[in-house]
Amino acid sequence: MANLRALIIDDQAVVRNALRRLLTAAGVETVAEAHNLPDAIHKARKFNPDIVILDATLPDSPGLTPLQAFAEIMPQTPILYLGADPDTLYADQALQAGATYYIAKEDLDSQLSPFLSQLEQANSGDSRSTLGRNDRRAQQDTLRIRPIANHS
Numbered sequence: 001m002a003n004l005r006a007l008i009i010d011d012q013a014v015v016r017n018a019l020r021r022l023l024t025a026a027g028v029e030t031v032a033e034a035h036n037l038p039d040a041i042h043k044a045r046k047f048n049p050d051i052v053i054l055d056a057t058l059p060d061s062p063g064l065t066p067l068q069a070f071a072e073i074m075p076q077t078p079i080l081y082l083g084a085d086p087d088t089l090y091a092d093q094a095l096q097a098g099a100t101y102y103i104a105k106e107d108l109d110s111q112l113s114p115f116l117s118q119l120e121q122a123n124s125g126d127s128r129s130t131l132g133r134n135d136r137r138a139q140q141d142t143l144r145i146r147p148i149a150n151h152s
Helices: 013-025 037-047 065-073 088-097 105-123 137-142
Strands: 005-009 031-036 053-056 079-083 103-105
Touching: 005 037, 013 031, 013 053, 013 105, 031 037, 037 053, 037 065, 053 065, 053 103, 065 079, 065 088, 079 088, 079 105, 088 103, 103 105
Parallel strands: 005 031, 005 053, 053 079, 079 103
Antiparallel strands: none
């Protein structure tokens, strides 16, 4: 991945470490990590990441609050929302609240790389791409966003 910089937000250190390893293997630099919403907002403003990877269950911020906060303060930054549930209803709610992409944590190994490839392609200067440049709906359209659910 060409110079992509990520902010990882998850309350569990083991998850942050695993995400950092996956991102590093994909050539993405982790510029900061946070374990709660106030720290995440501070680091987002300080480091201005190219992508925010946000856990769906931060203990200090219920529901979709963290997602909505990031969609508001960083409207042009793609947000990868990590949920525990592959349920498409939950994923749809996350996308409507401002996520650019939703992946269930159990599918992270198989779905992170395709997402990063799409993100890199969108940021490569392709004139048809709007990721990171226009509104979130256009970003979702560019990535052909859909909930990731490989379960029956």
